[in-house]
Amino acid sequence: MTGKGRELADMMERRKVDILCVQETRWKGSKARSIGAGFKLFYYGVDSKRNGVGVVLKEEFVRNVLEVKRVSDRVMSLKLEIEGVMLNVVSGYAPQVGCELEEKEKFWSELDEVMESIPTGERVVIGADFNGHVGEGNTGDEEVMGKFGVKERNFEGQMIVDFAKRMDMAVVNTYFQKREEHRVTYKSGGRRTQIDYILCRRGNLKEISDCKVVVGESVARQHRMVVCRMTLMVCKKKRMIERDREENQVVEAEKGGML
Numbered sequence: 001m002t003g004k005g006r007e008l009a010d011m012m013e014r015r016k017v018d019i020l021c022v023q024e025t026r027w028k029g030s031k032a033r034s035i036g037a038g039f040k041l042f043y044y045g046v047d048s049k050r051n052g053v054g055v056v057l058k059e060e061f062v063r064n065v066l067e068v069k070r071v072s073d074r075v076m077s078l079k080l081e082i083e084g085v086m087l088n089v090v091s092g093y094a095p096q097v098g099c100e101l102e103e104k105e106k107f108w109s110e111l112d113e114v115m116e117s118i119p120t121g122e123r124v125v126i127g128a129d130f131n132g133h134v135g136e137g138n139t140g141d142e143e144v145m146g147k148f149g150v151k152e153r154n155f156e157g158q159m160i161v162d163f164a165k166r167m168d169m170a171v172v173n174t175y176f177q178k179r180e181e182h183r184v185t186y187k188s189g190g191r192r193t194q195i196d197y198i199l200c201r202r203g204n205l206k207e208i209s210d211c212k213v214v215v216g217e218s219v220a221r222q223h224r225m226v227v228c229r230m231t232l233m234v235c236k237k238k239r240m241i242e243r244d245r246e247e248n249q250v251v252e253a254e255k256g257g258m259l
Contacts, residue, residue, distance in 0.1 A: 005035035008056065008219050013037045015214060017227060018058045021091035021127025025052035030070050034059075042078060044070035053091040069117075075110045079122075085232045088118050092128030097156060104156070108163060115167045123207075123232065126169070126199040129223070132156025133193060134171055141165075144202065146175035150183050150194035160197065170205045172198040172228055182212040188222045198228050207231055 012020055022041075028048045035041050038059045045052030051073040057065070057080075066086075067079040077090040092111055095103045111126075118124055135153030138145045144164035149171075153161070164171055173183065173194065185196035198211060211228035219225075 004219055005041065006037065009035045009037035009039040011217055011219055011225075012039055012056065012058075015217075015225075015227065017225075018061060019089055019125075020056040020225075021089065022054045022056060023052070023091065023093035023129040024050075025054050026050065027052050027054070032068075042068055042076070044073060044076050046073045051093060053093050055089055055091050069114065071110050071114060074107050075114060077114050079118075082232060083234050085234055086119075086122035087232065088122055088124045090114055090124065090126040090128070092126060092130070094129065094131045094156065094159075096131050097154070104159070108159060111163065112166070123204055124169075124199075124201055125228075125230065126197075127226070128199070129196050130156065130160050131195050132158075132160050133195065134160050134174060134197070138174065144169065145171040148177050148183060149174045150180065150192075164199060168202050169199045170202045172200055172205070172208055172211045173226060175205065175208075176211045178212050181215060185213055185224050185226055186222055187224070196223060196226050198226055200230075207233055 025043055025045055026048055027043050027045045030044050032040055032042045035056065039056050040059055040062050041054050041056045043052065043054030053074060053076050055076065055078050061080060061082070064080040064082055065078055066081055069077045071077070074093045075090070077088055080087045080089065092107070094107050115124065133151055133154045134145060134149045134157040135151060136147065136149045138147050141161055144161060160171065163169070183194055184192045185194050200208060207230050209229045209231065211226065214225045214227055217225060
């Protein structure tokens with residue numbers, strides 16, 4: 001994030017992105033600050049040379065924030081209330097392939113704890129650099145992912161799938177058939193792979209109409225932004241009850257006036 005705040009904000013404005021999870025921010029501290037163009041970054045980091053996670057919000061949603069949980073420099077979450085709907089946004093940054101197993105297990109344990117603290121009736125969207133490949137195809141894992149991953153699954157990718165099964169989540173990227181260029185999230189030299197994912201509760205997958213990788217942006221040299229379009233379904237029954245209650249109050253007031 002160093003020196004890239006405004007560039008990131010301009011990209012979000014240009015691409016019409018309201019909420020963005022960022023990883024490897026390398027900002028030390030536990031704060032929230034404006035990054036320009038009407039966007040605010042909530043972040044947490046303990047070392048200015050490694051790790052760090054954050055969530056960027058369009059300023060109009062900042063007043064909707066009810067809670068910020070800064071778990072570690074690899075996991076943090078925000079809870080927002082939007083038109084009566086509780087939306088939890090989680091930013092995660094998993095250890096790289098070469099890291100110790102203990103460090104990887106600690107990350108997944110922290111993510112499990114965050115998920116277990118969220119009531120089942122609330123929406124959850126996870127945007128993370130999971131540093132793993134879930135792979136192409138979904139034989140045996142149809143309940144948590146689609147067929148449109150990239151290349152073959154590795155050990156770290158299996159940890160993603162296991163987490164999705166454990167928490168009844170869906171790996172959103174894999175449900176949308178796109179050209180490989182719009183599925184590859186990481187490019188370095190000759191390497192082209194998919195390690196950045198968006199997850200949501202399986203029951204809310206129907207609220208997401210599209211998900212793809214944005215190409216042609218240069219904020220991050222190797223990683224590319226994954227975007228999804230989500231429409232929150234507000235409970236109509238609750239709205240109707242409130243409307244009927246208001247109408248009944250008006251009728252009672254009119255009757256009182258006639259008497």
